[in-house]
């Protein structure tokens with residue numbers, strides 16, 4: 443039995459545009475998903491997902507005896523829930539040359555689901571490392587990143603970049619532009635996360651941006667503008683210029699909003715953070731609902747978010763320099 447874990451992330455900037463080859467800078471944070479894998483005698487998968495809903499549920503499938511989950515949830519939720527795990531197992535089977543390997547899998551996570559903090563990438567990366575180790579294969583973090591990307595690409599039906607999975611596999615702050623993925627030296631950043639309790643469907647939100655971009659030149663220009671912003675932002679990050687970083691985060695939120703991926707509650711958390719004196723604030727990840735990230739050394743943003751109706755949880759996020767690892 444092997445347990446592996448991997449971190450979630452926030453985007454300092456560049457989400458969505460990164461899907462079309464623009465650069466992005468995500469940073470791994472100190473919230474992790476842990477996946478425990480135990481090889482079975484048959485080719486079934488038994489997935490126990492403790493944190494997937496309030497109750498969590500267990501589902502067993504594979505071979506000829508698919509069974510229903512232990513709790514009463516819709517088939518579409520089960521599919522959404524198990525998609526990334528299935529894809530991770532598929533990658534691990536391929537990497538280890540064991541196409542019919544079956545597993546008992548338990549997932550535990552401190553990363554809210556579908557909220558822009560990269561729970562899918564963390565579960566996928568940790569699942570691939572745990573399952574390959576369990577089968578006796580040894581993958582580097584770079585191998586895990588590549589396979590986790592393929593898994594996300596399959597689940598999100600082509601709508602994925604390498605950013606989330608590379609960041610989760612490698613840890614720290616990273617820069618991703620197309621196939622070019624590298625680690626960055628980042629200064630100490632005081633990041634505050636606000637979570638509205640909601641979620642967005644990553645594949646659908648990316649699909650919506652793709653449609654806008656195909657339909658309107660100005661939407662394509664907006665995507666390109668995000669790329670320009672990131673190129674300025676990485677210089678500000680290297681120089682440790684927090685004021686400029688904040689300004690660029692605000693600008694990035696505006697561009698994402700123009701692309702239709704913000705929401706009333708994300709906007710209200712962003713404004714609460716700005717009113718509280720944050721240097722900048724933006725949604726993180728796919729959007730539609732979920733989390734914002736703000737830059738604020740003081741306690742003011744956390745306090746403001748704590749009392750904001752519509753913000754369910756707020757916490758300080760520390761940069762996590764450790765990527766995917768066996769526990």
Ligand SMILES: Nc1ncnc2c1ncn2[C@@H]1O[C@H](COP(=O)(O)OP(=O)(O)O)[C@@H](O)[C@H]1O
Nearest residue numbers: 491522523551555556557558559560561562644
């Ligand atoms: N704790 C968990 N247990 C099982 N599956 C999880 C867990 N956390 C995330 N997932 C998988 O990741 C999906 C959410 O990923 P996604 O929509 O990309 O949002 P994000 O990556 O922003 O959290 C879930 O539907 C599920 O398939």
Ligand SMILES: C[C@@](O)(CCOP(=O)(O)O)CC(=O)O
Nearest residue numbers: 457458558560602603727728
């Ligand atoms: C919107 C996107 O840029 C980031 C999605 O992040 P998350 O799954 O919402 O945490 C998609 C991608 O890069 O694959």
Ligand SMILES: [Mg+2]
Nearest residue numbers: 560562563644
């Ligand atoms: Mg995701």
